[in-house]
């Protein structure tokens with residue numbers, strides 16, 4: 214009799230364990246926002262685990278998520294006309310992780326398999342990577358650089374893709390050209406400097422006093438301390454200005470361009486009329502996901518041509534602190550959230 218009861222208890226225990234395991238697989242820890250606002254709207258909480266809904270999608274176990282200004286701009290509601298996000302929203306569009314689930318079949322093209330270590334900029338119109346799991350499109354994925362651990366790999370995708378697309382797609386930068394990069398010590402800037410040097414350009418870049426040595430280490434030919442010098446007194450005959458600051462920095466940049474040069478901004482659209490009048494080109498560049506370009510970037514990193522700098526690594530629960538730091542506008546390299554040990 215007692216054995217029977219024991220057996221029943223064991224059986225019941227096994228069933229409830231099974232139930233709780235399956236309940237766990239339906240949920241995950243994530244940082245979500247339920248309305249726009251300051252860092253206090255970031256909530257670390259349980260959320261439904263996303264499901265793969267199409268053969269072109271991949272479920273990723275997130276190990277680390279890069280923090281970018283776009284994250285707090287979305288959180289504040291500045292991007293609401295561009296991306297019609299629904300609440301609750303998981304921010305964070307920069308990640309490194311491991312393939313957890315992928316549908317076999319022709320649509321997946323066999324590029325990835327379960328267990329692959331990957332990195333990505335997922336579609337910023339969908340949920341992001343401040344979570345244990347994310348579903349991304351296969352076209353947004355690449356194998357992560359082998360030489361980087363996840364926390365460093367997560368610092369790369371958004372900054373490097375944006376820099377790549379601005380310099381080489383929009384800017385058509387070629388060897389020997391002169392480029393001025395505003396904000397050369399930040400997330401996009403420190404990658405843009407290295408990519409421009411790799412291409413053979415002559416690089417001028419701005420940052421404050423504390424980051425002058427960093428600019429030199431990154432290979433900048435003419436570092437400019439914007440707190441002590443007017444960049445337009447130093448920079449002349451520039452082929453390409455990469456504006457990562459906007460405002461009066463952008464406005465003062467026209468005068469440094471040579472005839473036929475280009476002013477590209479990632480922050481605010483430069484005046485096309487002014488560009489026309491001055492005989493230069495001007496454009497706003499919006500970065501977009503590209504697994505193919507991320508694969509090229511991974512190759513550059515593994516061949517030691519490009520190295521991300523990570524200023525701070527914080528656990529996912531400290532996301533509010535990460536946003537406060539990013540929002541200060543003085544990040545040196547990148548801030549990364551560690552999602553899995």
Ligand SMILES: NC(=O)c1ccc[n+]([C@@H]2O[C@H](COP(=O)([O-])OP(=O)(O)OC[C@H]3O[C@@H](n4cnc5c(N)ncnc54)[C@H](OP(=O)(O)O)[C@@H]3O)[C@@H](O)[C@H]2O)c1
Nearest residue numbers: 282375396398399400401420421424479499500542543544
């Ligand atoms: N359009 C797109 O697709 C796209 C993509 C990525 C980023 N963005 C935008 O591009 C901007 C830069 O992004 P990020 O990730 O590089 O930002 P970030 O990491 O926050 O940039 C911080 C860097 O900017 C430097 N800085 C601040 N004020 C400066 C000034 N007046 N002159 C020169 N440098 C200055 C700081 O150097 P000091 O501390 O030495 O001052 C710091 O190292 C953000 O507005 C972001 O939203 C747009």
